[in-house]
Amino acid sequence: MGKLTIGCFASLVGSVSLDFTVKLAEAAVKKGHKVDLWVSGNATMLSKKGQRAFKDYSALQKTINGLLETGNFQMTACEACAEARGYHKEDTMEGCKRFSMDWYLASCFSADRVLHIGGD
Amino acid sequence: MGKLTIGCFASLVGSVSLDFTVKLAEAAVKKGHKVDLWVSGNATMLSKKGQRAFKDYSALQKTINGLLETGNFQMTACEACAEARGYHKEDTMEGCKRFSMDWYLASCFSADRVLHIGGD
Amino acid sequence: MATKRLCFVIRTLPYKIEGSRLAMTHAIASQTVEIYLEDGDLVEASVCFIADGVLNCLKNQAAMKHYGITSIEQHLKNSLLLDMKVMICKEDLEKFGISEDTIVKDAEDLGGETVAQIVPYSEIQKEMEAVDHLLFC
Amino acid sequence: MATKRLCFVIRTLPYKIEGSRLAMTHAIASQTVEIYLEDGDLVEASVCFIADGVLNCLKNQAAMKHYGITSIEQHLKNSLLLDMKVMICKEDLEKFGISEDTIVKDAEDLGGETVAQIVPYSEIQKEMEAVDHLLFC
């Protein structure tokens, strides 16, 4: 079983790129792999608590909670990206972390595979 | 003097599209025009309070506060877009409004010019 | 008493960005805009699909099944159900080799009567000239 | 004791999206990654500019003056100051008609010694093969 680190820079809430990331993470964890997910740029908002589920926006919070419970999934938000958007520490979804960018590089260090979703 | 309504769907915090919108609004208000700014999609985050200024992200809050003070500028955020991102009513920047999408169309009704910034 | 006409022109692909989705939901919001206007004033919205945007009109979009989100197909049907004017560019459908029977043309299954118009680009150009404001997405 | 090498490949234009900016700030973060690693372990980051991405390397970007944000030029200088390996695709510069004297090649004004390498694409391909992980932005 391997470790996959996924980094998401600039995906959009309401676009399918973030959904892709979460669905891939889910499939990998189900197969027994470990997944680290780093959300930066606009993707940072994925880790904010209190997201309301609408039928027009993918509601990923539930899936993420399920993934966090397995113990084989970590989600970490970029601290600076969050602060710039007015989203502070106390607003972080339970079980998610906030670190500076070096956390992502450390996760890549121990990963077997890295999938980095850069620009939009 | 005329009224310009600008709608921004999917601009990104940290991209220059939102900066463009705010700088254009500022130039128009300085010339004595009225400007309504509708922020929807990811652009909604522009109206959230508590955005921290970093040198790597455009910090537009100050300019917006200045514009609001003139009385010739309104900023309204899309309610559903905000809620989907976990950004609730009490987090709205002072002086900004939150309405459903029809507000934007009503603003277009009375506008002399409309500039709609759609996709990314 | 006045009517202002807005035309949403959808030119981008669905799903990756929110453009076409928000265009549809904003256009549909024209149905409730009166609460902000004076008696007798109206906003009328039309929706045109051009270029890559015509790919928003395909039938059988399984976005709800796979991602739990409303498909653009569903939004298109809703707009027809509300008798909104919908125009789809004929040349662009042809360019992509999309036959008319594979795109959403009506909301009959929901009891709607209005149908989408598949028209040459020149008709869409006329619509763009006729309306008060253009909103490209 | 191990070193893992990451290569950030910047292929997109600056400013409109955050891709190139975040690539630079993440690459620079390799300088502080040790706090998460065991003694002797290292992460080394390199940055390559290809395709439209080479337009990030132009001198005299007045982003701070006009928009109050750090320019990509400044990030590029910072990365050279930290002795990061920076490669810029020669063919792509030529394609755009950009002469070498109009791009950022060093951070001499800040006291830096490392210079950016203007290299054929084949050298960048070699770098991509040599590293452990690729991060395209």
Add this chain to the structure above:
Amino acid sequence: MKLGVLMSDFRTGSDVLDRLSAEKLGIIFVGNGIYHATVKEGGKTSPILEKSATYYVLTEDLESRGFTSANVDSRIKPVTYNDMVDLIFNEYEKFIWI
């Protein structure tokens, strides 16, 4: 119609712009659209400049990206945000952002 087009991208949107017609057409390069005004790819200027239109480029976006008015094709007039407000209210009636 009197149509102002804000061209904000370099790699997409030309297909849409190509077909647009207007009695009076203005094309304003903003954001990454400024590369149409400044860069010769493979020695060629952008095909967008072949339309029958009046061309403008936003100085602030030009300079942010490392160019100056000296780099701009002679068919294009540099304008500031301030000028753009006048274009919006006085020169054109409808605007689109591509």
Add this chain to the structure above:
Amino acid sequence: MKLGVLMSDFRTGSDVLDRLSAEKLGIIFVGNGIYHATVKEGGKTSPILEKSATYYVLTEDLESRGFTSANVDSRIKPVTYNDMVDLIFNEYEKFIWI
């Protein structure tokens, strides 16, 4: 190297993909990349399909956009998220998202 490319866009990125070489190259169409696998523009299939590579397309993204496996060019193998995990860990070593 054994390189897997996730192609997520329809209108950009081909220039980057064109030049990439790898001993073993896999191209997986995801998101709006699936139009490369399904749409014939002006009667022609996407030039991306001319590379010497193994091609895959993500079924979920195909179906979300109104296509089925029946619409897919015969050179391309439909895969699910589940299959993709195996491609990631067993078939290729490095991955890029374009």
